[in-house]
Amino acid sequence: MSSLSRDEVAKLAALARIEMSEEELVNLASQFGSILDAVARVQELNLDGVKATSHPQPLENIFREDVVLPSLSPDQALSGAPAQEEQRFRVPQILGEAE
Amino acid sequence: MINNTAAEMSSALAKGEITSVSLTKQHLDRIADVDNEVKAFLHVDTERALAQAASVDADRAAGKALGPLAGVPLALKDVLAQEGVPTTAGSKILQEWKPPYDSTVVAKLKAAGVVILGKTNMDEFAMGSSTENSGYGPTFNPWDLTRTPGGSSGGSAAAVSAFEAPIAIGSDTGGSIRQPAALTGIVGVRPTYGAVSRYGLIAYSSSLDQAGPFGRTVLDTAMLHEIIAGHDSKDATSLNVPAPAVVAAAKSGDVKGLKIGVIKQLQGKGYQTGVLARFNESLETLSSLGAQIVEVDCPSFEYALAAYYLIAPSECSSNLARFDAMRYGLRTGEANGASAESVMNSTREAGFGREVKRRIILGTYALSSGYYDAYYGSAQKIRTLIIEDYKKAFTQADVLVSPTSPITAFKIGEKSEDPIAMYLADVATIPVNLAGICGMSLPAGLADEDNLPVGFQIMAPAMQDQRLYNVGAALEAALVSKWGGHLISKAPALGGAK
Amino acid sequence: MALSYDDVIAKYEPVLGLEVHVELNTESKMFCSCSTTFGGEPNTQTCPVCLALPGALPVVNAKAIESSILIGLALNCQIAPYSRFSRKNYFYPDMPKNFQISQYDEPICFDGFVDVEIQTDEGPKQFRIEIERVHMEEDTGKSLHVGGATGRIHGAEYSLLAYNRAGIPLVEIVTKIVPGTGKYAPEVAKAYVAELRDILRGLKVSDVKMEQGSLRCDANVSLRLIGSDVLGTRSETKNVNSLRSVERAIRGEMIRHAELLNEGKKVKQETRHFQEDTGLTRSGRSKEQAEDYRYFPEPDLVPVAPAATWIEELRAQLPERPSLHRKRLKEQWAVPDKEMAAMINADVLDIVEETVLLGADPTKARTWWLGEISRVANEKDIAIADLSITPKDVAEIVALVAASELTDKLARQVVEGVIAGEGTPAEVVAKRGIKVVNDDGALMAAIEKVCAEQAETAEKVRNGHVPAAGALIGAVMKETKGQADAARVRELLLGHLGQATN
Numbered sequence A: 001m002s003s004l005s006r007d008e009v010a011k012l013a014a015l016a017r018i019e020m021s022e023e024e025l026v027n028l029a030s031q032f033g034s035i036l037d038a039v040a041r042v043q044e045l046n047l048d049g050v051k052a053t054s055h056p057q058p059l060e061n062i063f064r065e066d067v068v069l070p071s072l073s074p075d076q077a078l079s080g081a082p083a084q085e086e087q088r089f090r091v092p093q094i095l096g097e098a099e
Numbered sequence B: 001m002i003n004n005t006a007a008e009m010s011s012a013l014a015k016g017e018i019t020s021v022s023l024t025k026q027h028l029d030r031i032a033d034v035d036n037e038v039k040a041f042l043h044v045d046t047e048r049a050l051a052q053a054a055s056v057d058a059d060r061a062a063g064k065a066l067g068p069l070a071g072v073p074l075a076l077k078d079v080l081a082q083e084g085v086p087t088t089a090g091s092k093i094l095q096e097w098k099p100p101y102d103s104t105v106v107a108k109l110k111a112a113g114v115v116i117l118g119k120t121n122m123d124e125f126a127m128g129s130s131t132e133n134s135g136y137g138p139t140f141n142p143w144d145l146t147r148t149p150g151g152s153s154g155g156s157a158a159a160v161s162a163f164e165a166p167i168a169i170g171s172d173t174g175g176s177i178r179q180p181a182a183l184t185g186i187v188g189v190r191p192t193y194g195a196v197s198r199y200g201l202i203a204y205s206s207s208l209d210q211a212g213p214f215g216r217t218v219l220d221t222a223m224l225h226e227i228i229a230g231h232d233s234k235d236a237t238s239l240n241v242p243a244p245a246v247v248a249a250a251k252s253g254d255v256k257g258l259k260i261g262v263i264k265q266l267q268g269k270g271y272q273t274g275v276l277a278r279f280n281e282s283l284e285t286l287s288s289l290g291a292q293i294v295e296v297d298c299p300s301f302e303y304a305l306a307a308y309y310l311i312a313p314s315e316c317s318s319n320l321a322r323f324d325a326m327r328y329g330l331r332t333g334e335a336n337g338a339s340a341e342s343v344m345n346s347t348r349e350a351g352f353g354r355e356v357k358r359r360i361i362l363g364t365y366a367l368s369s370g371y372y373d374a375y376y377g378s379a380q381k382i383r384t385l386i387i388e389d390y391k392k393a394f395t396q397a398d399v400l401v402s403p404t405s406p407i408t409a410f411k412i413g414e415k416s417e418d419p420i421a422m423y424l425a426d427v428a429t430i431p432v433n434l435a436g437i438c439g440m441s442l443p444a445g446l447a448d449e450d451n452l453p454v455g456f457q458i459m460a461p462a463m464q465d466q467r468l469y470n471v472g473a474a475l476e477a478a479l480v481s482k483w484g485g486h487l488i489s490k491a492p493a494l495g496g497a498k
Numbered sequence C: 001m002a003l004s005y006d007d008v009i010a011k012y013e014p015v016l017g018l019e020v021h022v023e024l025n026t027e028s029k030m031f032c033s034c035s036t037t038f039g040g041e042p043n044t045q046t047c048p049v050c051l052a053l054p055g056a057l058p059v060v061n062a063k064a065i066e067s068s069i070l071i072g073l074a075l076n077c078q079i080a081p082y083s084r085f086s087r088k089n090y091f092y093p094d095m096p097k098n099f100q101i102s103q104y105d106e107p108i109c110f111d112g113f114v115d116v117e118i119q120t121d122e123g124p125k126q127f128r129i130e131i132e133r134v135h136m137e138e139d140t141g142k143s144l145h146v147g148g149a150t151g152r153i154h155g156a157e158y159s160l161l162a163y164n165r166a167g168i169p170l171v172e173i174v175t176k177i178v179p180g181t182g183k184y185a186p187e188v189a190k191a192y193v194a195e196l197r198d199i200l201r202g203l204k205v206s207d208v209k210m211e212q213g214s215l216r217c218d219a220n221v222s223l224r225l226i227g228s229d230v231l232g233t234r235s236e237t238k239n240v241n242s243l244r245s246v247e248r249a250i251r252g253e254m255i256r257h258a259e260l261l262n263e264g265k266k267v268k269q270e271t272r273h274f275q276e277d278t279g280l281t282r283s284g285r286s287k288e289q290a291e292d293y294r295y296f297p298e299p300d301l302v303p304v305a306p307a308a309t310w311i312e313e314l315r316a317q318l319p320e321r322p323s324l325h326r327k328r329l330k331e332q333w334a335v336p337d338k339e340m341a342a343m344i345n346a347d348v349l350d351i352v353e354e355t356v357l358l359g360a361d362p363t364k365a366r367t368w369w370l371g372e373i374s375r376v377a378n379e380k381d382i383a384i385a386d387l388s389i390t391p392k393d394v395a396e397i398v399a400l401v402a403a404s405e406l407t408d409k410l411a412r413q414v415v416e417g418v419i420a421g422e423g424t425p426a427e428v429v430a431k432r433g434i435k436v437v438n439d440d441g442a443l444m445a446a447i448e449k450v451c452a453e454q455a456e457t458a459e460k461v462r463n464g465h466v467p468a469a470g471a472l473i474g475a476v477m478k479e480t481k482g483q484a485d486a487a488r489v490r491e492l493l494l495g496h497l498g499q500a501t502n
């Protein structure tokens, strides 16, 4: 039986940037056992030597030419912005440093 | 003439028997009459639709060359970006977002003169099999308003089956076109992966998603398929090969001498009696038309559902990261001094529904260090085995078949508390997505026990989509003549006069 | 207790690791067709793809692949016959998708090396820097922090985001650990970054402007006790935005580590930020736990599998290696070692070469760039390349001097005018009315006047004491406001006083 504790779910929620209520965390943790059991079936077969498929079609080397095409206008670019200022997206204070 | 097929509408338009404006108005009226019961649409785009229809009429009057579906109305799944029109993917996090660009599918529809009536309801971000996971409430099955139309393209399927539109666009990541087509008694096709551009299709699971057509007949579906298919340089996974001639195939419909493979793993336990009865009848019909029925073995299909529920959530956990309240969409929790991080956290909490969060968490887990190999890595290997099973099966048969859904339309709320039971609804459709091949669902009749539609699934190798239409057309013709009309004509009347 | 650098190297051996990010100079971005032009108005170079609008998809820029392969070849790398893009997942507002398309376990180039030469106490010495990998990725947007004291991220009330830079192609060049540089670690690192910059410039794949951020260096430093083979904990210093800073940052980190170690403290494995003003690093915000990037193959892109024939075509295009190039120039121009080193150190070799290619004499070209022009640049505290004088201007000035239309002294005035933005040398000459007095009659008048005024000196010269002519020539030059050609004045003066002109 697989399972995931409330704390493990909380850690994943933090990684996925979802602020979950206590109730949600507990609920999700309780559901995860059966979900993980279902998906863990992928481990039942001996998969040694089987190659992984991440693409259904065997394509390679799909490139575009290095050509500039018109961009959106700043108005279009900012059309969905929850807030804007000086032609930029205005966002709340950023806590962490960039990578 | 809303009860006619798209092909018939097309020819009436071409002959000048009706204008596109009039045809569009008839459908808008129908939507006004019945959509309060069906709730297929999230947004009805009356003005644009009428303007587009008027422009097609003007072009026709001016003698311009028009495509076969020019002037015919269509319902568009809300997962496709349409410039200036609210596009939500069924999620609160995108409430009122209006894209500044057209998806390639929409651009192709516009270029072909197809009139877009509006955007249809769906499970949020296409995650679900009942359309109950929409952030805007469920869609109801026109055959029985207490039941779901399936999902995730439930709005599009319901719109076509309720005669609100003759054709519609859906998207199919694990069965999201074929399963609702089956549950609402219409035709739906998931094209080969890479045959229809994904540019502008809001991603759920990039390696599985594919937009495709719905229609009430195989030919209507083919006509729409032909319009949206084709290579697109904006989608790096788009196939640059000639599109299969699906309309020609839908017009021929001949199975004489064809080998039709029944997949051993996709029947039996868990399949409703009436579903299996209609499926077997269809096989007999095909056999009587001269096809040879063989059984094929696809042992790894047993693991398809597990692989799917790792791959799709993993990709979705990354695809949905962009919904962060910074550049577009919902923003909540911006109280005094809140940081960007906390605004992201509270917006994603408020904006995503339960199932979406469940899959994001599952995907985050499956990709996290220490678990990647056991979950995501293994799932991708299972994917290889499924592709190999198909390859082998297609050496034994020209097309493969199964019931589309193990069950007929289920009650609203019946499975919404049990994710695993809901996931099982896709058990027969998922292998197609994992292998990137094409599949069709078409009506096989009504199940005796509940009088609800049953879908018959046909699968063909990549870029052999015409085989679906060939076999589908042959089976449809035989069944329609046996029934004395299309199955959809047996659907109960809705609010408006039918 | 502050340690001296000598104290540090007496006890510890530094181990380096350098990660250099290079912005490629493609016309369009890595995955979309937006322009990469630097300095545009905010959010004018964005599209659904680089803004990560729902539904948008990336498509790889062919030129970026070509540039990456060229870089790999120039760094003596293997080119992977099959490589893939992956998603590096983490949330940050300047990264629209909240994942970066990068390469993880399958980079396009791997296993290369760069040889660099530095001056040591024992003379020139070569060091080999081994390259671990070269991979492709995309740049982030830019944020502007509003409110708070300094415009820094800390204490800001809110931020403003612009995405013109988001999606510009980046190539990351990662070295293996570099041991064995001893006290020369800072110089070796600087020489490596300089060599890399020269190689990239020669390939014409990047603008390689550290000040504009088109070449950025992260320096990993750790110390171990001399004789030990146990690696110490490393720090990773970011924001190192000039060659001089590379040297300073590494030297500074070596001292900081040594001080901690000497006090029995531990070096924290962390990201630090170099501060140009103090030359010190400050700690980045420490993360509670190591970030889990959840890499997986980018499903929207397909593998890159460059054909062997393509790789060979690109290999054939490789320009001369900078070290060989320098050697060739040194021979062609017959430059002494010291002068050559001075040009490399002042970073004027390319510019001198360009000037020579425009027809200037190598020695004259070198003298201008290394002398007067370097002096002005130093005075203004800006890079020579950022002065408004070009190789074309200098070549023109050298030609004017050679044609005796300018004296060296006048030429200096012209250089000054060009730098001051007064126009081309010809324009400066015209505007300032600078002109060599070529009229022998006018010169003779001045000579006669000076000889009369300084009759005593003139007499000395007349009697064969030629060195005394200097004072007279100076006076004539003064009389003609410096616009006379000194050589011609000398000629006429000596003739006038009955002396041979040679």
Ligand SMILES: [Zn+2]
Residues within 6 Å of the ligand: C029, C032, C033, C034, C045, C046, C047, C048, C049, C050, C051, C167
């Ligand atoms: Zn762009």
